[in-house]
Amino acid sequence: xxxxxxxxxxxxxxxxxxxxxxxxxxxxxxxxxxIGRSLYxxxxxxxxxxxxxxxxxxxxxEISATRGRILxxxxxxxxxxxxxxxxxxxxxxxxxxxAQTRQLAxxxxxxxxxxxxxxAAAKDFVFLKRQIPPxxxxxxxxxxxPGIYQQREYRRYYPAAEVTAHVIGFTGAEDAGQxxxxxxxxxxxxxxxxxxxxxxxxxxxxxEDVESIRKPVEGQDVNLALDAKIQYLAFSHLKQAIVxxxxxxxxxxxxxxxSGEVLALANLPTYNPNNRGKxxxxxxxxxxxTDTFEPGSTLKPFTAALALEKGDFRFNTPIQTAPGxxxxxxxxxxxxxxxxTLTVAQVIQKSSNIGVAKMALTFPPEDMWSMLDSMGFGHPxxxxxxxxxxxxxxxAKNWRPIEQATMSYGHGISVTLIQLARSxxxxxxxxxxxxxxxxxxxxQPAEGQRVFTAQTARELRAMLEMAVxxxxxxxxxxxxxxxxxGKTGTAHKVExxxxxxxxxxxxxxxxxxxxxxxxxxxMIDEPxxxxxxxxxxxAPVFSKVMAGALRTLGVASDAPxxxxxxxxxPVPKDVR
Amino acid sequence: xxxINLVLLLVAVICALAAVSSSHxxxxxxxxxxxxxKRMRDLDVEWSQLQLEQSTWxxxxxxxxxxxxxxxxxxxxxxxxxxVEKP
Numbered sequence: 001x002x003x004x005x006x007x008x009x010x011x012x013x014x015x016x017x018x019x020x021x022x023x024x025x026x027x028x029x030x031x032x033x034x035i036g037r038s039l040y041x042x043x044x045x046x047x048x049x050x051x052x053x054x055x056x057x058x059x060x061x062e063i064s065a066t067r068g069r070i071l072x073x074x075x076x077x078x079x080x081x082x083x084x085x086x087x088x089x090x091x092x093x094x095x096x097x098x099a100q101t102r103q104l105a106x107x108x109x110x111x112x113x114x115x116x117x118x119x120a121a122a123k124d125f126v127f128l129k130r131q132i133p134p135x136x137x138x139x140x141x142x143x144x145x146p147g148i149y150q151q152r153e154y155r156r157y158y159p160a161a162e163v164t165a166h167v168i169g170f171t172g173a174e175d176a177g178q179x180x181x182x183x184x185x186x187x188x189x190x191x192x193x194x195x196x197x198x199x200x201x202x203x204x205x206x207x208e209d210v211e212s213i214r215k216p217v218e219g220q221d222v223n224l225a226l227d228a229k230i231q232y233l234a235f236s237h238l239k240q241a242i243v244x245x246x247x248x249x250x251x252x253x254x255x256x257x258x259s260g261e262v263l264a265l266a267n268l269p270t271y272n273p274n275n276r277g278k279x280x281x282x283x284x285x286x287x288x289x290t291d292t293f294e295p296g297s298t299l300k301p302f303t304a305a306l307a308l309e310k311g312d313f314r315f316n317t318p319i320q321t322a323p324g325x326x327x328x329x330x331x332x333x334x335x336x337x338x339x340x341t342l343t344v345a346q347v348i349q350k351s352s353n354i355g356v357a358k359m360a361l362t363f364p365p366e367d368m369w370s371m372l373d374s375m376g377f378g379h380p381x382x383x384x385x386x387x388x389x390x391x392x393x394x395x396a397k398n399w400r401p402i403e404q405a406t407m408s409y410g411h412g413i414s415v416t417l418i419q420l421a422r423s424x425x426x427x428x429x430x431x432x433x434x435x436x437x438x439x440x441x442x443x444q445p446a447e448g449q450r451v452f453t454a455q456t457a458r459e460l461r462a463m464l465e466m467a468v469x470x471x472x473x474x475x476x477x478x479x480x481x482x483x484x485x486g487k488t489g490t491a492h493k494v495e496x497x498x499x500x501x502x503x504x505x506x507x508x509x510x511x512x513x514x515x516x517x518x519x520x521x522x523m524i525d526e527p528x529x530x531x532x533x534x535x536x537x538x539a540p541v542f543s544k545v546m547a548g549a550l551r552t553l554g555v556a557s558d559a560p561x562x563x564x565x566x567x568x569x570p571v572p573k574d575v576r
Numbered sequence: 577x578x579x580i581n582l583v584l585l586l587v588a589v590i591c592a593l594a595a596v597s598s599s600h601x602x603x604x605x606x607x608x609x610x611x612x613x614k615r616m617r618d619l620d621v622e623w624s625q626l627q628l629e630q631s632t633w634x635x636x637x638x639x640x641x642x643x644x645x646x647x648x649x650x651x652x653x654x655x656x657x658x659x660v661e662k663p
Contacts, residue, residue: 066624069624069627076631076634077627077630078631080624080627082621082625083621159631159632159635160631163637205607205610206606206607207603207606208603208606228636229636232636232637232640236637236640480655548651551651551657556659557657557659
């Protein structure tokens with residue numbers, strides 16, 4: 001039998017109308033849900049999607065800020081940052097063929113085995129080589145290797161290298177100051193990187209600035225008080241002296257007596273801040289700030305000054321120093337050479353321990369303590385250098401007479417070289433002390449803290465000038481053309497609580513005496529050649545550095561010169 | 577009525593085209609600005625490198641060595657210096 005389609009028995013069955021209605025209702029409901037959802041996404045809650053969309057073409061980029069330069073007082077560069085590249089890799093992605101590895105290794109100054117080992121590391125990120133010059137990095141980029149990337153960093157260079165190493169210090173890997181001025185003035189030098197949001201097109205070019213999130217702050221340049229020329233003079237003469245005297249270490253400080261600026265500061269042994277591969281502690285030490293030593297006779301002028309201030313002694317008051325020995329309690333102090341009766345001035349000139357001790361024993365301990373304290377001994381200068389120490393000045397109430405006597409000539413008290421140099425400001429100026437400054441001052445400070453009267457300072461200048469005469473302890477400190485004044489110091493080193501057969505030789509002085517401009521303090525640690533007296537070891541360094549520095553600064557001479565050998569050339573009248 | 581509509585349509589089209597072209601121009605100028613700023617940064621970098629180079633050449637130790645060894649110069653003795661007062 002043929003079954004006709006139109007007469008299908010299935011179709012002839014009447015369907016209930018509710019089924020069609022239900023279907024229609026379900027479909028409409030589905031539409032309504034879709035419309036509602038799209039309304040929700042497009043109109044009401046569109047922020048999220050918009051953000052997602054923007055993130056496809058918007059980028060936040062970092063704007064790097066450079067660290068400020070460090071300049072000397074005349075603008076010579078002492079530290080400057082230039083960009084370098086660091087090469088890093090994602091080891092998983094960096095599947096290099098042996099040929100590629102061989103190509104890459106020499107560009108990074110590495111051998112192939114080391115590079116292979118680094119790339120085999122089970123880490124997400126490895127630095128292959130940090131801080132290589134940009135042109136070298138470009139060659140690496142030209143190889144176009146997978147998984148090898150580079151990033152821009154700044155590297156700090158120090159053109160004067162070891163000459164300024166201790167003053168300037170250095171920065172660490174994150175461009176933060178670690179030592180010296182780099183640390184002391186870090187807040188000023190450091191820049192703050194900024195960032196901004198931009199739109200990039202498909203070629204990676206920035207086409208629109210959306211907003212600046214953080215403005216970058218460039219690091220500020222710092223003008224130090226340092227004079228690069230004087231610094232070099234000081235460094236090279238100190239170095240020579242250390243070689244000549246087979247010394248262990250040494251330090252030198254040059255101060256401007258008019259302003260308290262630190263014109264030069266060098267220590268040896270030193271290091272090259274551009275290449276800090278094998279640094280040892282001894283090289284890193286900024287001895288002028290961190291090492292204390294017993295100053296010895298360089299402290300005698302302070303005792304004499306206090307004696308003059310008190311009025312019991314005058315410039316010419318005689319003091320009996322014979323027979324060169326003096327017993328106080330159970331201890332005996334002595335002079336290197338026995339002298340007879342000396343005036344106060346001669347006590348300083350000949351550096352008599354007994355003469356100074358006799359003066360010191362007339363003071364109450366508190367007065368002597370407060371004088372030494374006001375000179376700045378016993379507390380750090382707080383210039384911001386790491387590890388700066390204050391030396392040792394014990395409280396006066398524990399002093400025994402013998403201690404007071406030895407302290408008067410610089411034993412039983414310890415100071416740093418920079419403190420010692422600063423304390424001589426009181427003599428080089430008219431009895432006042434200025435705070436020291438590492439940075440260049442725009443104007444000269446008026447007057448510092450007064451510690452002695454101007455009259456005392458003048459008399460001390462005369463005594464200290466006598467010390468460099470042939471009858472004094474330091475004729476080698478003389479400079480032709482200038483009147484100089486200063487004091488030697490030779491102290492035994494304390495080792496394990498007892499005085500050892502090792503010396504610290506020092507010399508502190510200033511010139512020209514008629515109107516002091518510079519103070520130079522020299523310290524030589526453990527001279528072990530033939531000589532060890534401050535007058536033989538440290539005074540010649542003082543003389544050379546002072547002569548060079550005075551000439552550099554163009555300070556007018558105040559002493560008659562040796563007869564002019566070029567007197568035949570007439571000096572034109574209209575010279576300007 | 578139709579004519580006004582046509583004119584308005586034309587104006588709208590012209591405005592739209594102008595907007596497109598000016599935003600394109602703005603982007604071009606902006607790219608130019610970006611390039612110049614990049615050049616400025618590059619020149620800054622070069623300057624710092626030149627400064628470094630200059631201070632390396634002008635190193636006091638090097639200058640002294642050349643002055644002494646090559647040019648046979650020496651500091652005048654104190655007796656050979658004449659200082660004159662500024663009038």
